[in-house]
Amino acid sequence: MRLDLLNILIVDDIRHTRVLLSEILRAIGIRRIHEANDGAEGLQVMRAHAIDIVLTDLAMEPLDGIDFVRLLRNASDSPHPMVPVLMITGHSTLRRIHEARDVGVNEFMAKPITASGVIGRLQQIIDHPRPFIRSEDYFGPDRRRKSDPDHAGPWRRAADGAGVQALRG
Numbered sequence: 001m002r003l004d005l006l007n008i009l010i011v012d013d014i015r016h017t018r019v020l021l022s023e024i025l026r027a028i029g030i031r032r033i034h035e036a037n038d039g040a041e042g043l044q045v046m047r048a049h050a051i052d053i054v055l056t057d058l059a060m061e062p063l064d065g066i067d068f069v070r071l072l073r074n075a076s077d078s079p080h081p082m083v084p085v086l087m088i089t090g091h092s093t094l095r096r097i098h099e100a101r102d103v104g105v106n107e108f109m110a111k112p113i114t115a116s117g118v119i120g121r122l123q124q125i126i127d128h129p130r131p132f133i134r135s136e137d138y139f140g141p142d143r144r145r146k147s148d149p150d151h152a153g154p155w156r157r158a159a160d161g162a163g164v165q166a167l168r169g
Contacts (some may be wrong), residue, residue, distance in 0.1 A: 007050055027115065055088060058087055
């Protein structure tokens with residue numbers, strides 16, 4: 001993958017964190033880096049640029065990372081509902097991790113930020129993309145990490161009424 005061709009968006013209300021993430025990305029060859037102070041500004045940046053991957057903080061005001069991803073995945077005017085999202089946060093309780101997963105975050109990383117942690121999560125997003133699925137109450141990357149080799153159809157649930165269809169991006 002040509003990392004120099006990627007457009008990355010960093011959404012974080014703390015300037016120091018945005019600078020740190022930018023430096024890590026530049027060190028691995030990513031040059032097209034866009035920044036936003038919160039989720040609302042992040043959506044504006046995404047409307048102006050073809051973003052390939054989003055790195056976002058969870059706790060921001062006025063629009064936090066959870067609401068940002070929820071809008072990104074589900075709003076009718078979303079600029080790119082299937083963009084991969086890496087959430088980086090100091091709030092790594094199990095409840096917050098589940099909340100991020102349930103709005104459609106691809107990868108999750110707890111602070112403190114390390115270069116190897118960021119690079120590892122980006123590699124996971126790039127090298128092992130998960131198919132997107134849509135159900136009555138969820139749209140986002142398949143939350144399961146393993147595929148079932150015995151599964152033979154597009155539906156992932158036994159009951160037809162609760163079917164979850166895999167989508168290809």
